[in-house]
Amino acid sequence: MVFHSQERLQPINKTQRVTPGHLTLSETTQSTPVGAGGGLAVGTLLLVEEDRYDSYSRMLLKYFLAEGVVCGHELFLASARDHPDEIMQELPSPIVDDVAGMKISEGQSQPSDPENPDTMKIAWRYQNQPRVQTALASSVRFGHYYDVSKTMEPELRQAAKCHSFYQLQETPVTTESSPLPSPYHALLKSIQTVIRKEGFDGSTPQSKVRNVLRLGLHSLGSVLWGDDVCCKDNPAHCHALTTFLYALRGLLRTSLSVAIVTVPSHLIQVEEFGNRAVMGRIIRLSDTAIALESFRGSEKEANPLYKDYHGLLHVRQLPRLNCLSCEVPDTKDLAFKLKRKQFTIEHIFTELLSSALLVLTITAGEQQE
Amino acid sequence: MLLDVLQGTEAGGFILIQDTVSCSGRGILKCFINAALKRGEDVHVLGFESPETQVCAGLDSSCVQKLHFHEGFPDPLGWKCTSSFTVDQFTSQHITQLIKDTQYAKASVLVVDSLSLVLRHHDPVVICQRLQELRKGGVIKTVIGLLHSDLHQQGVVGIVGHLASTVISVAPANNERHGVAKTTRRTKSGKVMQEEEYFSVSEDATLSVQAKLRQPGHVQKEQDVSEADPTSNLTFNLRLSEEERKAKEKVALPFVFSQEKKSALLRPTPGTGRIMYEPDANDDFDEEDPDDDLDV
Numbered sequence: 001m002v003f004h005s006q007e008r009l010q011p012i013n014k015t016q017r018v019t020p021g022h023l024t025l026s027e028t029t030q031s032t033p034v035g036a037g038g039g040l041a042v043g044t045l046l047l048v049e050e051d052r053y054d055s056y057s058r059m060l061l062k063y064f065l066a067e068g069v070v071c072g073h074e075l076f077l078a079s080a081r082d083h084p085d086e087i088m089q090e091l092p093s094p095i096v097d098d099v100a101g102m103k104i105s106e107g108q109s110q111p112s113d114p115e116n117p118d119t120m121k122i123a124w125r126y127q128n129q130p131r132v133q134t135a136l137a138s139s140v141r142f143g144h145y146y147d148v149s150k151t152m153e154p155e156l157r158q159a160a161k162c163h164s165f166y167q168l169q170e171t172p173v174t175t176e177s178s179p180l181p182s183p184y185h186a187l188l189k190s191i192q193t194v195i196r197k198e199g200f201d202g203s204t205p206q207s208k209v210r211n212v213l214r215l216g217l218h219s220l221g222s223v224l225w226g227d228d229v230c231c232k233d234n235p236a237h238c239h240a241l242t243t244f245l246y247a248l249r250g251l252l253r254t255s256l257s258v259a260i261v262t263v264p265s266h267l268i269q270v271e272e273f274g275n276r277a278v279m280g281r282i283i284r285l286s287d288t289a290i291a292l293e294s295f296r297g298s299e300k301e302a303n304p305l306y307k308d309y310h311g312l313l314h315v316r317q318l319p320r321l322n323c324l325s326c327e328v329p330d331t332k333d334l335a336f337k338l339k340r341k342q343f344t345i346e347h348i349f350t351e352l353l354s355s356a357l358l359v360l361t362i363t364a365g366e367q368q369e
Numbered sequence: 370m371l372l373d374v375l376q377g378t379e380a381g382g383f384i385l386i387q388d389t390v391s392c393s394g395r396g397i398l399k400c401f402i403n404a405a406l407k408r409g410e411d412v413h414v415l416g417f418e419s420p421e422t423q424v425c426a427g428l429d430s431s432c433v434q435k436l437h438f439h440e441g442f443p444d445p446l447g448w449k450c451t452s453s454f455t456v457d458q459f460t461s462q463h464i465t466q467l468i469k470d471t472q473y474a475k476a477s478v479l480v481v482d483s484l485s486l487v488l489r490h491h492d493p494v495v496i497c498q499r500l501q502e503l504r505k506g507g508v509i510k511t512v513i514g515l516l517h518s519d520l521h522q523q524g525v526v527g528i529v530g531h532l533a534s535t536v537i538s539v540a541p542a543n544n545e546r547h548g549v550a551k552t553t554r555r556t557k558s559g560k561v562m563q564e565e566e567y568f569s570v571s572e573d574a575t576l577s578v579q580a581k582l583r584q585p586g587h588v589q590k591e592q593d594v595s596e597a598d599p600t601s602n603l604t605f606n607l608r609l610s611e612e613e614r615k616a617k618e619k620v621a622l623p624f625v626f627s628q629e630k631k632s633a634l635l636r637p638t639p640g641t642g643r644i645m646y647e648p649d650a651n652d653d654f655d656e657e658d659p660d661d662d663l664d665v
Contacts, residue, residue, distance in 0.1 A: 054531075055559035081501070081532075082557075090558065168505060223497040223528050231493045231524040267531060270524040296561050297553070 040260075040288070041321055042212060043253050045245070047283060049265035049291035050219065051311060056292045057262045058087075059148070059338060061216050064260050066091040066152060068214040069160040070144050076163045076194055076215045078187055080224035084164035087218070088157060092146035095341060149340050165190050167225060181237050183226040184244040191215065191251060201255040213257035220244070221263045221282075229278055230267040238278070245285040265291065289316035292336070305348065309335040313345055370552045370564040371578050374535050375404045380476075380510045383500065385484075385533035387518045387526065392541040392548045396570035398482060398515050399424065403574040405478045406432040410510065411471055412478045413464075415454055417441040417486045424482065427574045437471060445486055456490050461502040468508050476510040479503065483515040484529065493525050497532055542567060549581065 040046060050057040068075050069091065077084040170186050178185045195201050200213045221227050221241050228235040245261070252259055269276050283289040294311040295301045306312075313334040318326040335348045374384065384401070388394030405412050406429055414436065416424055421438045428436070439454035447455035458464075468477045481487065488496055503509050518526045518538070530536050535554045542549045547569035554562045567579040600607040609617065 053555055053561040055561055058559050223494045224501055226494060228494045230528050267527050270527060297563055
C-alpha cells in the first residue's frame with residue numbers, strides 16, 4: 001500500500017478522492033453495483049466472470065477502455081483471441097451533450113415557420129430546449145455515457161496512448177526458473193515494463209501531471225493463454241493463473257493503475273472436474289469480483305420475471321480497502337440490461353414472487369375447507 | 370440460419386460440427402464442402418476417419434479439381450507409413466505450407482475430418498492454439514471441423530466450442546426427418562444468434578432445412594390484443610370533424626406574442642429570476658431575530 005500525505009499530493013488526471021489516501025476512477029455503468037462506492041479504486045483488480053458467449057463481459061471491457069480514452073488515461077490491452085486493435089476499433093462512441101448549446105445559437109436566426117413541425121405553438125418558450133431532456137445531460141458528473149450502436153471516432157481513439165499485448169504474436173520465451181508458464185510470464189513482464197517506463201510507480205519527477213494506467217486483460221485462463229485449467233482434471237500448471245493474479249495485484253498496488261480481468265469461468269467450473277476450488281481462489285485474489293450470467297440460450301429466457309433483462313449480475317466479492325470489512329448490500333439480486341445508451345444494473349425482486357405464491361396457496365387451502 | 374452459415378463468406382471463421390454416435394454430422398460436412406467448391410474456393414480436406422471415395426461421393430464433379438484430399442485414413446498415426454498426412458503433422462506451419470503449395474489458391478477452406486482424432490492424440494491446449502494460428506494466419510479463410518462430442522470430456526468439447534465462431538450440434542429427430550441441428554452463431558460484435566432446425570442431406574450433398582416449431586412450453590409470445598378505440602360507443606361525441614378542427618386551430622390563444630417578442634424572450638439572459646423587494650411603510654423590518662429569547 002502506498003501512503004501519501006495529503007498536502008504534497010498533486011491532482012491526478014480525472015480521479016476523485018473518496019477517502020483520504022484513496023483515489024477512485026469513474027465507472028461508466030452509472031447504476032453501479034451496490035457497495036462499490038461509485039467507482040473503481042486505483043490500485044485494485046476487478047474480476048469479471050464471462051457470460052457463456054462472452055458478449056456482455058466483452059462489452060464491459062470496452063466500456064472500461066472507452067472511459068479511459070475519454071478521460072485521457074493510458075491503456076494497456078492484452079488479448080489472446082482477437083487482436084487488441086480489433087477490440088479498440090469496437091469501442092463505443094461517447095455521448096456528447098452539447099445539444100442545448102447548438103440549438104440556442106441557431107434558433108435565433110430561424111423564423112418560425114408554420115409548416116415547420118418543430119415550432120411549438122403553445123409551449124414556444126421551450127422551443128430551444130433539446131428535444132429529449134435526458135437525465136444524462138448534467139454538468140457535474142463522474143463518468144460518461146456511451147452509445148453502443150456507434151463506434152468511437154478514430155481521432156479520439158488514437159489520441160489515447162494504448163499499449164497492446166497479443167499473445168499469438170509473442171515469441172515463446174523459455175522461462176527456466178519462473179513459476180509461471182511462458183504466456184503469463186511474458187504478459188507480466190510486459191505490464192511491469194510499461195509501468196516502469198511510463199512512470200506509473202512514481203519513478204518520474206513530480207512536475208508532470210500524473211496519469212493512471214488502465215489495464216484490460218481479456219479471457220485469462222482460456223486455452224489460448226496456454227492454460228489448461230479449463231480442460232484438465234489435474235492441470236500441469238494448476239497454480240499458473242493464481243500466481244499471475246497475485247503478482248499482478250502486487251504491481252497494481254504499487255502503481256497508479258487499475259485492472260479489469262475477464263475469466264471464462266463457465267469453462268473452468270465444469271461439473272466433472274474438481275477445479276471448482278480454482279475459481280474460489282481466483283476470486284479471493286481479486287478485489288472486486290462479479291459474474292455475468294446471460295439469459296441467452298438458457299431456460300431462464302422464458303421466465304416472465306426476467307423478460308425485461310438480458311442477464312443476471314452476481315456480486316461475488318466486494319473490495320475491502322483500508323478496512324477490515326466491506327459494506328454488505330441489502331440484496332444481491334441484480335440483473336443487467338444493455339440498452340443502446342446505457343448499461344443498466346437493477347435490483348430485481350424475487351421475494352415478491354415467492355411471497356405471492358405463498359399467499360395463493362394459503363387462500364386456496366382455505367377455500368377447499 | 371443453417372443455410373446462411375453454409376453460404377457464409379466471412380473470413381476468419383471456425384465452424385464446428387458436433388455430432389454423436391446416434392446422429393452423424395458427416396452429411397452436413399459434405400454439404401459445406403460442396404458449397405465451398407461451388408463458390409470456387411480451394412478446399413483442403415484432412416481425412417483421418419473416412420476414405421476419399423466416401424467423402425467425395427456425390428460432390429459436384431465440375432469443381433472436384435479444387436478439392437485437395439490429404440488421405441490420413443486408414444493409417445492416421447503413420448504406423449505403416451502409408452498415409453500422406455498423419456495426425457502429428459497437424460501443425461500450423463505444416464498445414465500452411467500444404468496450402469501454399471497448391472497453385473493459384475485464392476480463398477482456402479480447411480476441413481478437418483475429424484478433430485476428435487487429433488484431440489485424442491495431442492494436448493487440447495496445443496491443438497486449440499494451432500487452430501487459432503491457422504484462423505488468424507491469413508492463408509486460410511475458414512476452418513471447418515467435425516467433432517464427436519461423446520468421445521471427449523465435457524471440458525474439451527467446451528473449450529473447442531468456445532473457440533468456434535459457429536457451433537452446429539446435430540441430434541436425431543424423433544420422426545422420419547434426418548436430424549435436428551442447433552446452430553449457435555457468434556458475430557464479431559458479440560451478438561449471439563441461436564436456432565434449431567430440421568435438416569436432411571440429399572444424395573448430391575445439398576442441404577434442405579425446415580424450421581422447427583417452438584414448443585408451447587417455451588417463450589410465450591404475448592397475444593397482440595388490438596387496442597380498443599376509446600372514443601367509440603359513447604353517448605357523447607369526442608371526435609372532431611374537419612371543419613371543427615380547422616376552427617379550433619384558428620382560435621387565438623391568450624398569450625400569443627408576436628415573433629419579435631417571442632425571440633426576445635427566448636434569448637438567453639444572464640441570471641434567472643431576481644426578487645426585488647421594496648419595503649412598504651407598513652412593513653415592520655426588524656433586524657432582530659424574534660427567536661433569540663427562546664430557551665432551547
